[in-house]
Amino acid sequence: MTQDFAGKVAIVTGGASGIGEAVSRDLSGRGAQVVVADFNEEGVRALVDELSQRSGVEARAFKVDVSKPDEVEAMVGFTIKEFGQLDLAVNNAGIGGKSAPMGEIDPDDWHKVLNVNLHGVFYGMRYQIPAMLKSGGGSIVNMASILGAVGWRGSAAYVASKHAVTGITQTAALEYSSKGIRVNAVGPGFIKTPLIETSMSDEAHAGLVGMHPIGRLGTPDEVAAITNFLLSDAASFVTGSYYPVDGAFLA
Numbered sequence: 436m437t438q439d440f441a442g443k444v445a446i447v448t449g450g451a452s453g454i455g456e457a458v459s460r461d462l463s464g465r466g467a468q469v470v471v472a473d474f475n476e477e478g479v480r481a482l483v484d485e486l487s488q489r490s491g492v493e494a495r496a497f498k499v500d501v502s503k504p505d506e507v508e509a510m511v512g513f514t515i516k517e518f519g520q521l522d523l524a525v526n527n528a529g530i531g532g533k534s535a536p537m538g539e540i541d542p543d544d545w546h547k548v549l550n551v552n553l554h555g556v557f558y559g560m561r562y563q564i565p566a567m568l569k570s571g572g573g574s575i576v577n578m579a580s581i582l583g584a585v586g587w588r589g590s591a592a593y594v595a596s597k598h599a600v601t602g603i604t605q606t607a608a609l610e611y612s613s614k615g616i617r618v619n620a621v622g623p624g625f626i627k628t629p630l631i632e633t634s635m636s637d638e639a640h641a642g643l644v645g646m647h648p649i650g651r652l653g654t655p656d657e658v659a660a661i662t663n664f665l666l667s668d669a670a671s672f673v674t675g676s677y678y679p680v681d682g683a684f685l686a
């Protein structure tokens with residue numbers, strides 16, 4: 436594997452599982468120093484131990500609740516303290532929330548989803564951008580969803596959070612692209628991760644597969660490949676974009 440991220444420092448939120456784990460593994464394997472941040476401290480420590488042994492580059496674990504701005508600010512401060520700079524960030528931590536139609540949503544459930552999926556991405560960019568400006572520029576990817584482009588029955592809060600993530604991604608790109616920071620969003624279709632697999636019957640799973648013209652769900656590695664392409668210098672003219680990775684779900 437090439438070492439095209441050598442000398443770069445990255446933060447990945449929600450890195451203990453699924454897509455964030457795949458992104459962290461790939462970045463580390465390609466030479467980046469990675470702070471893997473997650474609510475799940477045990478999971479993130481186990482992954483970082485493994486990465487440090489395998490790739491020969493340094494990785495650090497950080498326990499964070501992305502819905503708390505002081506903790507997100509501390510995550511960025513920790514990264515600067517450990518590695519001296521910040522070049523790359525993937526704001527990926529997210530939750531699905533309880534399923535209910537609009538007229539039956541518990542307002543507390545609504546806020547819980549928005550606090551993690553939207554406010555977590557905002558707090559991420561809020562503290563990563565100043566650190567990147569001091570580091571001479573950077574690249575951010577925010578994890579949206581196909582449900583950042585269309586609606587989905589029973590998931591209004593999730594849909595609202597992901598539409599908003601695409602909007603604030605475009606806004607940050609408008610504001611910071613001329614200052615050397617690119618900001619893009621990735622929109623995965625349904626991906627085989629614990630988020631999907633723990634919450635679904637076989638019948639529902641088959642129904643989902645049927646919505647992807649490619650004939651299967653995606654894998655975390657397939658999302659990581661596009662995410663890390665957008666982080667890389669190969670995507671130097673790509674900013675403010677929304678990249679579906681969805682087996683033609685939206686086509």
Ligand code: NAI
Nearest residue numbers: 449451452453454474500501528529580623625626628630
């Ligand atoms: P996952 O459940 O496998 O991983 C999510 C990670 O985020 C977990 O390690 C969890 O501990 C962490 N997390 C949750 N709340 C947190 C918080 N408040 N602070 C810090 N960490 C927190 O989920 P998956 O599937 O890898 O999802 C990652 C992202 O991709 C999410 O933003 C999700 O909405 C998005 N996505 C996932 C799709 C899928 O089909 N799996 C489809 C489209 C988007």
